[in-house]
Amino acid sequence: MPWAIAAPNTPPPPTWGIFTPGTVGQFFFVIVYSAVIYWLISRAKAGMPVPEIRKIAGLDAFDEAVGRATEMGRPVHFTPGFYAFSSHTLAAFSILAHVASLCARYDTRLIVTTLNATNHPVLEEIVRQAYLEVGKPDSFNREDVRYLSGYQFAYTAGVVGIFHREKVAANFMMGWFLGEALVIAEAGALAGAIQIAGCPAVVQLPYLVASCDYALIGDELYAASAYLSKDPVMVGTLIAVDWFKMFITGLIVIGVVFANLGSKAFMNFITK
Amino acid sequence: MGGLPKTVELTIGAIGTLAVFSFLYKENLAYRYMEHIYIGLAAAHGAVLTFHNQLKPLFLKQIGAQGQYSLLIPVAMGLLLYLRYGPKEWVWISRLPMAFWVGYNAGYTLAYDPKVLLGQITGTFLKFSAKTVGESINNILFVLICVFTLVYFMFTLKREGQVMKGISAFTRYAFMVALGVGFSNGIMARVSLFLGRVQFLLGDWLGLVK
Numbered sequence: 207m208p209w210a211i212a213a214p215n216t217p218p219p220p221t222w223g224i225f226t227p228g229t230v231g232q233f234f235f236v237i238v239y240s241a242v243i244y245w246l247i248s249r250a251k252a253g254m255p256v257p258e259i260r261k262i263a264g265l266d267a268f269d270e271a272v273g274r275a276t277e278m279g280r281p282v283h284f285t286p287g288f289y290a291f292s293s294h295t296l297a298a299f300s301i302l303a304h305v306a307s308l309c310a311r312y313d314t315r316l317i318v319t320t321l322n323a324t325n326h327p328v329l330e331e332i333v334r335q336a337y338l339e340v341g342k343p344d345s346f347n348r349e350d351v352r353y354l355s356g357y358q359f360a361y362t363a364g365v366v367g368i369f370h371r372e373k374v375a376a377n378f379m380m381g382w383f384l385g386e387a388l389v390i391a392e393a394g395a396l397a398g399a400i401q402i403a404g405c406p407a408v409v410q411l412p413y414l415v416a417s418c419d420y421a422l423i424g425d426e427l428y429a430a431s432a433y434l435s436k437d438p439v440m441v442g443t444l445i446a447v448d449w450f451k452m453f454i455t456g457l458i459v460i461g462v463v464f465a466n467l468g469s470k471a472f473m474n475f476i477t478k
Numbered sequence: 479m480g481g482l483p484k485t486v487e488l489t490i491g492a493i494g495t496l497a498v499f500s501f502l503y504k505e506n507l508a509y510r511y512m513e514h515i516y517i518g519l520a521a522a523h524g525a526v527l528t529f530h531n532q533l534k535p536l537f538l539k540q541i542g543a544q545g546q547y548s549l550l551i552p553v554a555m556g557l558l559l560y561l562r563y564g565p566k567e568w569v570w571i572s573r574l575p576m577a578f579w580v581g582y583n584a585g586y587t588l589a590y591d592p593k594v595l596l597g598q599i600t601g602t603f604l605k606f607s608a609k610t611v612g613e614s615i616n617n618i619l620f621v622l623i624c625v626f627t628l629v630y631f632m633f634t635l636k637r638e639g640q641v642m643k644g645i646s647a648f649t650r651y652a653f654m655v656a657l658g659v660g661f662s663n664g665i666m667a668r669v670s671l672f673l674g675r676v677q678f679l680l681g682d683w684l685g686l687v688k
Contacts, residue, residue, distance in 0.1 A: 229593075231596060232592040232593055232596060235592045235595075235596070236588055236589075236592055239592075240588070257634040258634065259633045259634060260633055260634070260635070260636055260637070262633075290579075291579055291580050291583045292583060292587075293587065296580075324576075324579065327559065327562055327572065327576065328576065354517060355517045355520045355521060355524075356520070356524050357520035357523070357524065359516070360516045360517045360519070360520035360521075361517075363498075363512075363513040363516050363517065364513060364517050366501070366513070367505070367509075367510060367513045370505035371505070371510075388664070388668070408656075408660065409660060409664070411657055411660065412657040412658070412660040412661035412664060413661065413664060415657055416661060423653070424631060425631040425633075426631070429631075429633040444633060445634055448632050448633055448634045448635075449634075451628050451629075451631065451632050452632065454595075454599060454628060455625055455628045455629065457599055458599060458602045458603075458621070458624065458625055458628075459625065461599070461600065461602065461603035462602065462603055462604065462606075462621055464603070465603040465604060465605050466605055466606055466607070472603075473600055473603055476596065476599070476600065477596065477600060
């Protein structure tokens with residue numbers, strides 16, 4: 207009779223007296239991970255040798271896209287995706303800095319749109335800085351960094367309208383996208399824009415791969431931002447993430463071997 | 479609600495739907511009109527919603543009635559954002575709440591992501607000899623694709639040598655299959671949405687379909 211008397215719900219005793227059970231592995235993971243990132247960033251900042259990041263296919267297309275827009279005398283559009291201040295948005299910001307710098311250098315109009323009000327001041331600052339760095343602060347037009355709407359499809363309708371009215375020649379979609387991804391990318395294709403997307407959202411990737419000329423898939427978005435910015439913090443972090451991917455690959459291989467030997471010892475060890 | 483008001487509501491909805499669909503022919507005045515109405519409505523709806531769901535309960539209930547004055551701190555931080563429209567020498571202050579926000583997100587990610595990650599890692603500890611042949615093949619493919627995908631996204635490893643090229647090619651094929659499945663799944667969902675609008679036009683509005 208399970209409904210008659212419920213056993214008192216006592217929490218399990220803490221591991222080693224201080225840790226919530228199941229968090230010891232996580233704690234050491236975070237400590238070691240943070241230490242490795244710090245060490246690699248310090249090395250990169252000090253100009254000491256760090257492993258080289260290989261070039262991502264599709265990065266050459268950035269110059270091609272902006273170059274094409276310049277030749278056609280039409281604007282470039284950039285969107286940093288759905289969310290504010292997540293890892294993918296921060297990667298999108300770095301890529302925007304590069305795209306804005308290219309646009310400023312070639313005197314090509316850059317339209318940046320966002321559906322996140324908190325992104326707006328940062329986007330404006332990034333574009334302004336890019337124009338300042340190439341010595342053309344007067345070419346920066348504040349009106350071209352636009353917060354359209356906080357509502358997903360109202361924003362999407364706005365972007366679609368911009369593509370057709372402003373005759374956008376190149377479209378950059380970098381960051382995390384949801385249902386608006388295909389609508390925006392299709393509108394870009396209809397407008398005849400050369401399109402480059404970078405998105406870690408597995409659900410939206412198929413649409414972007416199908417409708418864009420180039421796509422940075424998954425982690426390539428982060429790698430592209432580090433590669434383009436050459437920022438020691440980003441480069442160091444990317445290398446640390448790479449090393450942890452190697453570490454995780456090792457964990458998976460060992461775990462699978464243990465599982466196939468019928469032992470749960472390894473599983474219990476890392477989930478302690 | 480029924481009768482005339484309902485008919486008017488349905489007709490406005492139908493005109494809006496048709497105006498948006500007219501984009502499939504080309505960008506035109508009807509679409510442009512609807513686009514601006516949509517953005518305007520969203521802004522108005524957002525403002526009203528923010529006032530009733532956020533500002534009113536915050537100031538009247540939580541701060542005014544319950545005396546939770548600590549909530550004035552995030553309010554002040556939010557207001558600081560507007561200093562970017564103020565005098566030039568004060569603009570830097572607007573970056574402080576932004577910095578706090580970025581820091582908060584970084585800390586949150588660091589604290590809560592490892593748990594999810596560890597769950598994903600242990601989820602790959604699969605037996606190759608499962609109950610059925612199909613499940614065994616499934617498990618083997620799952621582990622292989624998972625490991626190869628991790629290797630594919632290691633950006634410090636050069637794609638040189640037969641092994642790396644082989645892993646890269648295998649992973650690309652796996653991606654193609656996965657993306658193909660995702661695409662067809664998504665298209666089904668979009669067709670379903672389209673059918674919903676067709677049902678609205680032919681059924682709710684015109685009454686041609688029951």
